[in-house]
Amino acid sequence: MATLEIKDLHVEIDGKEILKGVTLTINTNEIHAIMGPNGTGKSTLASAIMGHPKYEVTSGSVTIDGEDVLEMEVDERAKAGLFLAMQYPSEITGVTNADFLRSGINARREEGDEISLMKFIRELDSKMEFLEMDEDMATRYLNEGFSGGEKKRNEILQLMMLKPKFAILDEIDSGLDIDALKVVSNGINEMRGEGFGCLIITHYQRLLNYIEPDHVHVMMQGKVVKSGGPELAAKLESQGYDWIKEELGIDDETVGQEA
Amino acid sequence: MTRRLDKKHKKGDDFKMTVETTLALTEQDVRSYSANVEEAAWMADFRANALAKAEVLAMPKPDKTKITNWNFTQFPSHTVESSIFATLEELPSEAKALIDGEQQQNIYVQHNNTPAFTSLSEDLKSQGVILTDIFTATREHSDLMQKYLMTDGVKVDEHKLTALHAALINGGAFVYVPKNVVIEDPLQVLFIHDNEKASLFNHVLVVAEANSSVTYVENYLSTMEHAEGQANIVSEVFAMDNAKVVYGAVDVLAEGLTTYVNRRGITGRDARIEWALGLMNDSNTISENITHLVGNGSSSDMKSVVVGRGSQKQNFTSEIVHWGLDTDAFILKHGVMKESSTAIFNGIGRIAKGATRANAVQESRMLMLSERGRGDANPILLIDEDDVTAGHAASVGRVDPLQMFYLMSRGISKEEAERLIIHGFLAPVVSKLPIEGVRKQLTEVIERKVR
Secondary structure, three states: EEEEEEEEEEEOOOEEEEEEEEEEEOOOOOOEEEEOOOOOHHHHHHHHHHHOOOOEEEEEEEEOOEEEEOOOOOOHHHOOOOOEEOOOOOOEEEHHHHHHHHHHHHHOOOOOOOOHHHHHHHHHHHHHOOOOOOOHHHHOOOOOOHHHHHHHHHHHHHHHHHHHOOEEEOOOOOOOHHHHHHHHHHHHHHEEEEEOOOOOOEEHHHHHHHOOOOEEEEEEEEEEEEEEHHHHHHHHHOOOOOOHHHHOOOOOOOOOOOO | OOOOOOOOOOOOOOHHOOOOOOOOHHHHHHHHHOOOOOOOHHHHHHHHHHHHHHHHOOOOOOOOOOOOOOOOOOOOOOOOOOOOOHHHHHHOOOOEEEEOHOOOOOOEEEEEEEEEEEEHHHHHOOOOEEEHHHHHHHHHHHHHHHHOOOOOOOOOOOHHHHHHHHHHEEEEEEEEEEOOOEEOOOOOEEEEOOOOOOEEEEEEEEEOOOOEEEEEEEEEEEOOOOOOOOEEEEEEEEEEOOOOEEEEEOOOEOOOEEEEEEEEEEEHHHHHHOOOOOOOOEEEEEEEEEEEEEOOOOOOEEEEEEOOOOEEEEEEEEEEEEEOOOEEEEEEEEEEEEEOOOEEEEEEEEEEOOOOEEEEEEEEEEEEEEOOOOEEEEEEEEEEOOOOOOEEEEEEEEEOOHHHHHHOOOOHHHHHHHHHHHHHHHHHOOOOOHHHHHHHHHHHHHHHHHO
């Protein structure tokens, strides 16, 4: 079992504090969901853990089995077992999806022990079929001209190919129709198991109809303000967020900026 | 076949005196060289006249690059003797890698200034196709050469460097494709440069008659790191009515040369010229690539990639001039500048009065890898006609930190991520090169240069 531990994390962007002390522990074999209205710091948490260049961690810690993640370069974080499915993945001209994936896989392997082309293609084909992706998506340039739904599937394809210990999914459900949502959920459920932990960021309950979380957290004002089991998500679905705001005496739940 | 627009001069240009430079060779020298290489007799006068012009004409003035201190006229030796190759097996290994195995039957190899190997399939010969060195061409195809050599394409008297080129031509190739002949496989020309005292005054002439089609690919390959002397290179391409010419080139010339390379195309009615140029010189370079769309309905596609490194200074002009009706042009240039290299990209779409419904589109992108490099992309549209469409896009920027974040978040190292982005950035041109071996070579050169 591996553990991703976030302790009292404070994060700034352009000098403005967005995260004001987030604490969370995620073990492999657990699925956590972070819910909350827009602008409460959910995506900032995801990006800061991965090492996005725009976000500055001012205090707190992130560790995997005690190893300091914040000291690592972005690629080292990935090799330590982290994966971020991004809300807005970059488009990269001239680099095919397949070449990119192979570079990612080989980066985790020793020089001289690169994945064989045949094995790679077999695996890629089967995962793409599972995600109901067109064959030509492998040879197209990375995310270039992909529709919103194609980009999300492509993020999940990378997740399935790279097999990280911990995946953070940043609004993987936004902009997906119901069929695509099912496909994407199938991909994540396929990963579920002993060696895999997951943090799902969403503001819709509907994704959680397909992926049942073990733990649900609510973020407001840059902090986790409430945690519970799957029943918390169900309650949020039926009653919204106002009851939490009332309970905690929160007037404006955002951190004052789209984040 | 061609008409020319009056060159626009900035005020004051006409009064500027050019500094006289003494030329390395005399009239007597070029006449005896002409006799030595056993070219057609008229070439002696051609050279002598050009030399006289070279003495008085002014230097060209590439936009935004000051070349007054560059040496374009002095060189250690006009011609060097090099070995010939009995078979392609004897080529140096770097050169051999550029050839697609044994199936390449149509190839001319030049070793410094020496025509070293020529092969053309019986099939193409029987259809009247010509692929030969420039000296033989003047002898055996005198009429064609006299008709096209620096007459309608690049003129002898454009400026000092074209005149000097005409006077000193010491290599090059002639390609002729008769009417209605369609050549499927690429013709290849290989210029091997392995003598550091050699200068290259190569002239390439490609004539594709009506309804013909040909793919021509040339490589300039310096096999040493440092050289002295000049590379003053001119190519002229004529695509007659409804002909198609694909012209691919990879230039890898050594640091220390001064390179002036002028590649020009002229189109007949409904003709098309496609350029795919990998400009990978380590020398200071002035490159000029112009197509005149003369025939109605003709078109040109001009793609170039550039990598600059060290303290290299380069200037690249890509220009398409629309004379005919319904002419269509697309210029695409991508460049990567590292260290303290400098590059100027001049993209010019020029539409002459009367070129109704012309379409001139261009895109220049430059990626800067260091703080010290300098890049400048100048899109220029000169339009003298109302009923036309035109567009341009230009950018100079650094590697996008979000792209880096995305790639690295999958475990890819910083160096590898940068490598992927650079190759991806250059791919739109690299992937267009028509010969597998040449495409591979270009990829490898890029790899070496950006590392």
